[in-house]
Amino acid sequence: MSQQPSTPDPALSTLVGLAAYTELAAFGLLAARSVDAPDLAARQTLATAAGDALGRQERLLGLAVLPGPAGAASAMAPFDGALADFDARTAPSGWAEGLLKSVVGLGVAQDLCRELATGLADGAAGFAAAVGEPRTDDPATAVLADAASADGVLAARLALWGRRVVGEALGLVPVLLAAHPPLAALADRAREAADDGGASAQAWLVSRLTAEHTRRMDRLGLAA
Amino acid sequence: MSQQPSTPDPALSTLVGLAAYTELAAFGLLAARSVDAPDLAARQTLATAAGDALGRQERLLGLAVLPGPAGAASAMAPFDGALADFDARTAPSGWAEGLLKSVVGLGVAQDLCRELATGLADGAAGFAAAVGEPRTDDPATAVLADAASADGVLAARLALWGRRVVGEALGLVPVLLAAHPPLAALADRAREAADDGGASAQAWLVSRLTAEHTRRMDRLGLAA
Numbered sequence: 001m002s003q004q005p006s007t008p009d010p011a012l013s014t015l016v017g018l019a020a021y022t023e024l025a026a027f028g029l030l031a032a033r034s035v036d037a038p039d040l041a042a043r044q045t046l047a048t049a050a051g052d053a054l055g056r057q058e059r060l061l062g063l064a065v066l067p068g069p070a071g072a073a074s075a076m077a078p079f080d081g082a083l084a085d086f087d088a089r090t091a092p093s094g095w096a097e098g099l100l101k102s103v104v105g106l107g108v109a110q111d112l113c114r115e116l117a118t119g120l121a122d123g124a125a126g127f128a129a130a131v132g133e134p135r136t137d138d139p140a141t142a143v144l145a146d147a148a149s150a151d152g153v154l155a156a157r158l159a160l161w162g163r164r165v166v167g168e169a170l171g172l173v174p175v176l177l178a179a180h181p182p183l184a185a186l187a188d189r190a191r192e193a194a195d196d197g198g199a200s201a202q203a204w205l206v207s208r209l210t211a212e213h214t215r216r217m218d219r220l221g222l223a224a
Numbered sequence: 225m226s227q228q229p230s231t232p233d234p235a236l237s238t239l240v241g242l243a244a245y246t247e248l249a250a251f252g253l254l255a256a257r258s259v260d261a262p263d264l265a266a267r268q269t270l271a272t273a274a275g276d277a278l279g280r281q282e283r284l285l286g287l288a289v290l291p292g293p294a295g296a297a298s299a300m301a302p303f304d305g306a307l308a309d310f311d312a313r314t315a316p317s318g319w320a321e322g323l324l325k326s327v328v329g330l331g332v333a334q335d336l337c338r339e340l341a342t343g344l345a346d347g348a349a350g351f352a353a354a355v356g357e358p359r360t361d362d363p364a365t366a367v368l369a370d371a372a373s374a375d376g377v378l379a380a381r382l383a384l385w386g387r388r389v390v391g392e393a394l395g396l397v398p399v400l401l402a403a404h405p406p407l408a409a410l411a412d413r414a415r416e417a418a419d420d421g422g423a424s425a426q427a428w429l430v431s432r433l434t435a436e437h438t439r440r441m442d443r444l445g446l447a448a
Contacts, residue, residue, distance in 0.1 A: 027271050031255030040304050041297040047251050048293065051278040054271060069272065069363075073265040080264050139293075 011182040012123045013075060015116055016064040018176070018183065019131060020072065021079040022109035023057035026050075029102035030140060036095055042143050046099070049140045053106070059130035063123065082176065089168050096154060097161050099144050104162055104216065108169040111212045112176075115205055119189030145220050159223040166213050170206050177202060235406040236347045237299060239340055240288040242400070242407065243355060244296065245303040246333035247281035250274075253326035254364060260319055266367050270323070273364045277330070283354035287347065306400065313392050320378060321385050323368050328386055328440065332393040335436045336400075339429055343413030369444050383447040390437050394430055401426060 027050045034046035057072075065075040086105065092098035110131060117127040148155040177184040187201040199207070217224035251274045258270035281296075289299040310329065316322035334355060341351040372379040401408040411425040423431070441448035 024268065024271060027274075028255065028259040031252065031274065032259065035252040035256065039297075040300055041293050044248065044293040044296045044300075047248060047278060050251075050255065051275050054275040069265050069268040072268045073263075076264055076268075 013064040014182040017075040019113040021076040026106035027053040104165045116186040119186035233345045237288040238406040241299040243337040245300040250330035251277040257323045328389045340410040343410035
């Protein structure tokens with residue numbers, strides 16, 4: 001049911017590729033934490049969360065891409081490997097750190113894509129509908145918040161770990177914008193549309209993402 | 225939209241628990257092979273296949289279980305750990321062996337549940353609809369068949385590996401029937417309904433599963 005505009009914004013397919021790739025990465029991280037979850041309820045919850053990431057990915061790909069794995073792969077190909085450094089620098093110690101990595105990494109990536117989408121000439125509404133609102137009742141967040149609230153030592157460790165993960169995730173933003181000019185152009189237009197001061201598009205983006213991350217850590221009951 | 229019969233067959237909830245648990249296990253195996261897939265198209269295909277397993281699981285749970293992860297976990301709890309021995313005895317060497325393990329293991333489990341469902345007093349049609357027909361165009365099978373057809377040495381290794389995996393999977397059948405009397409009763413009724421000779425229910429089941437496995441290996445282009 002994708003609606004193909006007659007002259008699609010070329011930045012839309014680039015943004016869809018990035019967003020679809022990050023949802024696929026989120027699927028993998030959440031599925032891995034389902035496989036080694038400490039109990040069956042958490043295993044089921046995280047499997048469902050991984051399935052939700054695939055559902056968002058399917059809706060996103062429907063905005064700009066031919067159906068089937070080949071179309072999906074060609075849209076995502078420009079971003080293949082883009083998360084390898086992030087992944088290598090955030091090797092988790094244990095299940096809860098791995099789950100926090102997926103929640104924070106996916107959260108930053110989704111927020112980035114949402115912000116960039118506000119710079120689209122058209123298709124912004126379709127993109128927002130496909131990716132959905134930030135969920136305050138995200139099931140992976142609930143599983144993690146439960147684990148942290150039951151264990152103060154773990155909560156302190158996770159607070160530190162969250163800073164590490166968000167630092168690495170935010171560090172990807174300039175790399176992505178430099179490597180993909182359509183994304184940099186979206187960032188410029190998004191900052192202009194927001195009309196909130198003289199910062200560079202990149203600095204503006206990072207400050208928006210940081211603020212959203214603070215709210216995310218609050219929902220987890222962790223110090224940002 | 226599950227239909228709750230007024231006096232549900234108690235064996236239905238046991239069978240749903242087993243089938244839902246094996247789909248969750250299949251999700252984990254397929255997702256893991258998506259994460260380490262050799263290229264983006266295979267990664268996407270196997271993610272989608274993992275998502276399909278969750279879709280079947282959701283339909284199955286809808287037949288007999290309250291919605292939500294807690295209901296799902298309680299239905300599956302009797303089978304938690306039931307695959308641990310199988311898993312330990314079939315540690316794969318490399319990606320293709322891991323994928324074959326998921327295709328064969330899930331295939332045998334689905335076939336077992338389909339055969340047992342023919343012994344249900346009622347609910348057999350709903351169960352069959354939820355789990356679906358054996359797919360000859362299963363995407364994970366196609367990915368694996370492509371890999372095997374391109375590499376004769378790999379194909380020979382996978383043929384051996386398939387025999388190992390199916391042997392371990394079939395070895396689980398008597399263990400499951402002994403541990404879960406409602407499943408043993410279903411097996412008895414299924415064999416009676418099939419009316420094809422004097423074998424014990426267990427021997428009859430294993431011969432049916434073996435025949436279906438041979439067809440599966442044929443579809444993969446591998447010697448059974």
